[in-house]
Amino acid sequence: MPEFLRLSPPAEAIRRWLEAFPEPAPVSQEEVSTESALGRVLAHPVSAPHALPSFPRANVDGYAVRAEDTFGATASLPAYLRLAGEVPMGGSPSGGVGVGQAYLVHTGGMIPEGSNAVVMLEDTQALAQSEIEVYRPAAPGHNVIRAGEDVEKGEPLLEAGTRLRPQEIGGLLALGLTTIKVFARPRVGILSTGDEIVPPGVDPAPGQVRDINSYTLSGVVTRAGGTPHVYGIFPDLKPALEDAARRAHAESDLVVITAGSSASSRDMTADVMAGLGEPGVMVHGLAIKPGKPTILGVAGKVPLVGLPGNPVSALVVAMLTVAPAVARLAGAKLEAPAGRIRAKLTANVPSESGRDDYVPVRLEATPEGWAAEPVFGKSNLIFSLVRADGLIHIPANATGLPSGAVVDVEPF
Amino acid sequence: MPEFLRLSPPAEAIRRWLEAFPEPAPVSQEEVSTESALGRVLAHPVSAPHALPSFPRANVDGYAVRAEDTFGATASLPAYLRLAGEVPMGGSPSGGVGVGQAYLVHTGGMIPEGSNAVVMLEDTQALAQSEIEVYRPAAPGHNVIRAGEDVEKGEPLLEAGTRLRPQEIGGLLALGLTTIKVFARPRVGILSTGDEIVPPGVDPAPGQVRDINSYTLSGVVTRAGGTPHVYGIFPDLKPALEDAARRAHAESDLVVITAGSSASSRDMTADVMAGLGEPGVMVHGLAIKPGKPTILGVAGKVPLVGLPGNPVSALVVAMLTVAPAVARLAGAKLEAPAGRIRAKLTANVPSESGRDDYVPVRLEATPEGWAAEPVFGKSNLIFSLVRADGLIHIPANATGLPSGAVVDVEPF
Numbered sequence: 001m002p003e004f005l006r007l008s009p010p011a012e013a014i015r016r017w018l019e020a021f022p023e024p025a026p027v028s029q030e031e032v033s034t035e036s037a038l039g040r041v042l043a044h045p046v047s048a049p050h051a052l053p054s055f056p057r058a059n060v061d062g063y064a065v066r067a068e069d070t071f072g073a074t075a076s077l078p079a080y081l082r083l084a085g086e087v088p089m090g091g092s093p094s095g096g097v098g099v100g101q102a103y104l105v106h107t108g109g110m111i112p113e114g115s116n117a118v119v120m121l122e123d124t125q126a127l128a129q130s131e132i133e134v135y136r137p138a139a140p141g142h143n144v145i146r147a148g149e150d151v152e153k154g155e156p157l158l159e160a161g162t163r164l165r166p167q168e169i170g171g172l173l174a175l176g177l178t179t180i181k182v183f184a185r186p187r188v189g190i191l192s193t194g195d196e197i198v199p200p201g202v203d204p205a206p207g208q209v210r211d212i213n214s215y216t217l218s219g220v221v222t223r224a225g226g227t228p229h230v231y232g233i234f235p236d237l238k239p240a241l242e243d244a245a246r247r248a249h250a251e252s253d254l255v256v257i258t259a260g261s262s263a264s265s266r267d268m269t270a271d272v273m274a275g276l277g278e279p280g281v282m283v284h285g286l287a288i289k290p291g292k293p294t295i296l297g298v299a300g301k302v303p304l305v306g307l308p309g310n311p312v313s314a315l316v317v318a319m320l321t322v323a324p325a326v327a328r329l330a331g332a333k334l335e336a337p338a339g340r341i342r343a344k345l346t347a348n349v350p351s352e353s354g355r356d357d358y359v360p361v362r363l364e365a366t367p368e369g370w371a372a373e374p375v376f377g378k379s380n381l382i383f384s385l386v387r388a389d390g391l392i393h394i395p396a397n398a399t400g401l402p403s404g405a406v407v408d409v410e411p412f
Numbered sequence: 413m414p415e416f417l418r419l420s421p422p423a424e425a426i427r428r429w430l431e432a433f434p435e436p437a438p439v440s441q442e443e444v445s446t447e448s449a450l451g452r453v454l455a456h457p458v459s460a461p462h463a464l465p466s467f468p469r470a471n472v473d474g475y476a477v478r479a480e481d482t483f484g485a486t487a488s489l490p491a492y493l494r495l496a497g498e499v500p501m502g503g504s505p506s507g508g509v510g511v512g513q514a515y516l517v518h519t520g521g522m523i524p525e526g527s528n529a530v531v532m533l534e535d536t537q538a539l540a541q542s543e544i545e546v547y548r549p550a551a552p553g554h555n556v557i558r559a560g561e562d563v564e565k566g567e568p569l570l571e572a573g574t575r576l577r578p579q580e581i582g583g584l585l586a587l588g589l590t591t592i593k594v595f596a597r598p599r600v601g602i603l604s605t606g607d608e609i610v611p612p613g614v615d616p617a618p619g620q621v622r623d624i625n626s627y628t629l630s631g632v633v634t635r636a637g638g639t640p641h642v643y644g645i646f647p648d649l650k651p652a653l654e655d656a657a658r659r660a661h662a663e664s665d666l667v668v669i670t671a672g673s674s675a676s677s678r679d680m681t682a683d684v685m686a687g688l689g690e691p692g693v694m695v696h697g698l699a700i701k702p703g704k705p706t707i708l709g710v711a712g713k714v715p716l717v718g719l720p721g722n723p724v725s726a727l728v729v730a731m732l733t734v735a736p737a738v739a740r741l742a743g744a745k746l747e748a749p750a751g752r753i754r755a756k757l758t759a760n761v762p763s764e765s766g767r768d769d770y771v772p773v774r775l776e777a778t779p780e781g782w783a784a785e786p787v788f789g790k791s792n793l794i795f796s797l798v799r800a801d802g803l804i805h806i807p808a809n810a811t812g813l814p815s816g817a818v819v820d821v822e823p824f
Contacts, residue, residue: 034612038631052795055618059790061675089648089672090608092618107675108608108721108792110619150793157795165824166631167797170624170723173612174794196502196520200446200585206467206504207522212582219450219578236501260501263473263519309520311582336801337775337782339751339823363749370749378471380520381562382586383464383569385579389748411751412577 161333189248194260291317343370360388573745601660606672755782772800
């Protein structure tokens with residue numbers, strides 16, 4: 001596949017690539033206990049096996065009554081009701097509420113047959129001989145949670161593809177659904193190339209540097225809900241990289257290769273990716289800084305990402321490409337929008353028109369709100385990202401931002 | 413300890429409570445591989461054991477030169493330099509760059525002694541007989557990443573208490589720090605009370621409901637970096653709860669009790685918390701909706717939280733109290749600010765002055781940006797939070813928000 005160097009607008013190119021993934025999510029499913037499923041993606045829709053609550057409940061401490069028996073009641077002209085019993089917490093009332101009767105009930109307790117409202121204790125007075133005075137009228141349904149008020153039996157509750165938060169876990173368990181099927185975490189194969197790269201445990205000789213990208217990318221994959229598999233470091237020799245890429249392609253749901261930083265090494269990455277299968281390389285070069293030499297493709301069922309070797313470029317572009325790809329492969333429906341932090345720029349930030357720029361910033365609290373201080377640094381300098389709290393995006397149609405501009409910071 | 417029902421302003425009360433925690437973080441430390449430390453909290457400061465990069469590197473593909481040899485070079489009047497060699501990737505140059513000499517070097521390669529700039533290939537032309545033409549002058553340092561440009565040897569890099577993101581993992585490994593000490597995850601004991609509560613695996617009899625809170629709270633604890641330990645469900649009998657709370661207090665870094673929902677059960681929770689040790693209950697009642705019956709305390713070294721039994725109240729208040737408490741016990745320095753989503757309210761939201769309100773909203777994309785639709789529902793209804801994407805906060809000095817107001821949504 002010949003290399004083409006027309007740079008693609010990043011948002012459009014990444015969207016097109018994500019849409020080219022095979023549907024439905026190719027990852028397998030596994031049954032897990034609901035308790036342990038936080039952050040996992042539900043593989044099937046869930047409807048309510050029964051109503052919730054399954055019985056009408058008091059929403060306050062008070063007396064279950066027939067609302068009509070309290071109509072017109074005031075402090076000076078109370079309604080008088082006969083106390084027919086007390087509802088035990090966790091049990092059923094021993095009888096119903098007849099005309100002129102009341103049952104003592106606690107918050108969360110079942111209200112008896114015949115009653116349709118609860119008057120609060122504060123609006124009543126207990127008299128001798130099992131009689132109570134009621135000082136306020138209650139409308140039907142007042143202080144009652146009716147059966148099915150949260151969910152009705154059979155109501156569709158969760159779609160397949162829902163990422164489970166604490167409230168979904170609680171809701172599933174409230175319905176007795178103690179096990180569920182979720183999509184398996186996508187397996188992401190990560191390969192680094194470069195004759196100069198050595199593993200972190202090795203003392204680098206002069207001219208050598210330790211691998212950073214395998215581990216920052218693993219972090220991005222883990223955060224997005226995938227399982228990273230680090231294949232290691234490969235020299236800038238096509239056969240070696242080809243072998244490893246073929247193996248990773250066979251074993252993974254997504255393959256990410258960080259290129260050596262020289263131009264020839266980047267070309268080799270594109271060649272190897274193109275050789276893995278159809279449709280092959282879809283995007284070679286994004287109009288983005290950092291991250292121009294990014295390669296996006298699909299080979300058979302497996303999406304491919306080629307990232308620049310510079311650690312800052314690799315991490316920023318991975319957040320824009322690998323993270324949404326993992327979420328999509330995990331079966332997650334479009335995710336909720338990510339929060340941003342509004343801040344005021346403390347310095348001018350130049351950028352070129354026609355290119356999307358992502359600039360790391362450090363946030364400082366000021367009496368007027370957050371200030372965003374650009375962290376400038378060549379894209380080889382991983383500690384420029386350590387010093388930063390998030391990124392600002394300067395769109396392609398802008399030529400930089402002035403000091404004092406209000407920006408939306410995407411936190412890391 | 414007598415109950416006092418003066419409601420505390422929540423932000424102030426929660427801050428005062430967090431500041432009453434024993435210092436420094438009482439949790440223990442453990443040594444882990446840096447690779448596996450994503451999201452953990454560093455237990456010691458880190459300084460650079462060596463400079464990064466450890467040698468001066470080319471930032472482009474080109475020729476390493478003495479900048480002064482290129483001064484005045486133009487396309488019509490090029491500088492002529494003698495090609496003295498090529499720097500192998502991952503190795504050292506075989507010699508230095510003398511006057512009038514150049515070394516071919518690839519991006520990331522070490523530049524030879526004597527050179528102080530790199531001219532890009534595009535600005536040169538290779539001639540026969542190991543000579544090159546240079547068409548543009550390079551200033552000293554041009555296209556060079558100097559040794560120590562990312563970090564200098566001995567430079568303080570990370571403070572104890574840093575929560576490790578992908579870039580910190582990468583930075584530590586770039587320096588060869590393959591193991592680090594992190595704070596242990598705080599252990600959080602979770603107790604539920606209520607005669608009506610049964611475990612999720614049990615078919616509830618009439619009047620019984622399944623436990624939700626133990627599991628939504630476990631989710632909040634896990635997300636905040638702690639390890640939840642569910643102690644189970646206890647009847648509304650003081651001795652039973654007392655025993656369990658004492659055990660949880662001895663075994664945990666934080667104890668959370670969700671009260672049964674009746675008033676007597678809530679009082680019992682406060683009594684039990686007060687009996688666990690000094691200073692005991694600090695806050696009983698927050699001016700907040702949902703979540704008014706919240707109890708905050710400290711017993712010896714262990715912070716205590718008493719949450720309302722209603723699942724929505726319990727989850728919302730846990731996000732405001734348990735989550736920052738876990739982060740603090742985990743040894744994390746003040747965390748980066750959380751992102752918010754700016755949206756337009758689609759309906760009026762009433763609130764009472766003098767009380768902080770948290771209202772769940774669902775986000776809908778519109779051509780004008782995000783719309784936030786309030787999800788109203790009694791605080792027993794867990795599925796009202798399942799239908800929501802985040803919370804809006806109405807401060808105590810406001811009396812509701814009108815439809816069309818711009819709000820900041822805190823995503824779940």
